[in-house]
Every structure is written in C-alpha cells, then in structure tokens.
Amino acid sequence: MYSVIAERIKLKYSPVAVLFTDQKPEDALEYVPGRWGCVTAMLTAAAKGRTAVFSKDTCTCGGGRIGLGLDTDFGEGFEYFLSTGNSDLPAVAGIAEPEGFKKTPALAKAWIDETPVRQIKEKYVVFKPLTEVAGNESLQIIIFYVNPDQLTALVVLANYGRPSSDNVIVPFASGCMTACLYAYAEMDKEQPKAVIGLTDVSARPFIDADLLSFSVPYNMFQEMESNVPGSFLEKEEWKRVCKRI
DSSP, X not given: OOOHHHXXXXXXXXXXXXXXXXXXXXXXXXXXXXXXXXXXXXXXXXXXXXXXXXXXXXXXOHHHXXXXXXXXXXXXXXXXXXXXXXXXXXXXXXXXXXXOOSSSHHHXXXXXXXXXXXXXXXXXXXXXXXXXXXXXXXXXXXXXXXXXXXXXXXXXXXXXXXXXXXXXXXXXXXXHIIIIIHHHHHTTSSSOOEEEEOOOTTTGGGSOTXXXXXXXXXXXXXXXXXXXXXXXXXXXXXXHHXXXX
C-alpha cells in the first residue's frame, strides 16, 4: 500500500501497519514461548521490512501483552516494579531493579487503573510494512518512525483539517502501549487523535536515537492522506525543511 505522507516527509523506514487476525502469517518473525522479547524490537524489524506476529503465548512480556491488546492483567506488584520496588515480590521480566518511572507505588497504581486496556477478539497481532499490505487486508493502526522534522509535519497534518488544536497526544506509558494501545483506544472515537510514542526509556535501545513513533488509527491515517493535496506539504516552507532530511 502506497502512502503519500511517507513520500512527502521522506521517511527512512516504511510505516508499519498493525493488523488483528486469527490467521498466522507465514514466515513472520515471532518470539519463542517462554523467552522474553521486547515488542519494540519487532516493531523496528517491521519498519525495516519484516513481518512480525504475536500471540498471548509468544509475547511473554506482561506489559507487551497489554500494549498489544492481548491481555488486560498487569499482574501482582506491577506498581512496585514501576516505582520504588518491593523485596517481597519477584522481579518482573527478569529485571532485578525497579524502573523508577513513578515516584510512589500509589502513583503507579493510579496510572495502572487509568490505562485504557482492551482485549482484542482475534488471536494474533501482526506488524507489517505498509508497503507490503494488500488491498483486502483490514488495518487497525499505522505507525510512523519519525525524526523531529518529520514529527513536526505529522503534528501539523493531524490538525490541518480540524478546527481544534489538540489532535495529538503524548501519554506516559511503555513503548508498546504508546505505539499501539493508546492508538487502539482512539480507534472508535468520532475524532480520534494521533499518539506520539516510544518515549519509554526501556524501549529506546530498540529504536534509532533520533526517532519517535507516531501512531494513528487507520481512519485518521486515511483522513491525513486525503489532506496532503493543497496542504503545507506542497509549500516552500516545508520544502526548505525537507531538504535536510
């Protein structure tokens, strides 16, 4: 599938399509059951041209299962893992020390309670380069890997055809939640918002240092694609910025 946005902002990597399906794609990358692996690493592999697949059995990271919509249970003591730790609880995902992303367990628990968890009906979540998506495939969200100049363009384009100015959000969450789960939560809204993500310190080693993710529900992606003609992406100011990408 062709994206005029990807061409106009000169993406380094293909946008990634996220699909829900009960049919496991052939020759897809997949983690081995029981062995931990980061969802963000697979997202990066998809941006670089591979297809990746997850099920509840092969996504052994608890946060990753929630981030993909394969589970809704954070498990016992997750608020301690996010904050100050608790010596009476086992390490999460093989990480010995608490992450320190929330000041107290109470604040972490409040965040957990507000997280827009959802359980998809399908068995598999698939990451696929948008360039390899066939016309008959049902897409859920599109994820761009963007540098600051490209992010600027997408923020402007997300607001271009709407009267409001708050059509992009930057939530605090794990990398896979910001790339996937929060965009899932926007899918059924009348005016969905885009999500800037991969601002998770734990996920940063799995993505180029100058890139962030920008996720949009598929219907918003179509809206943005249709708004390119006549927009700033055809004007001299953008062309000036684009020359250095």
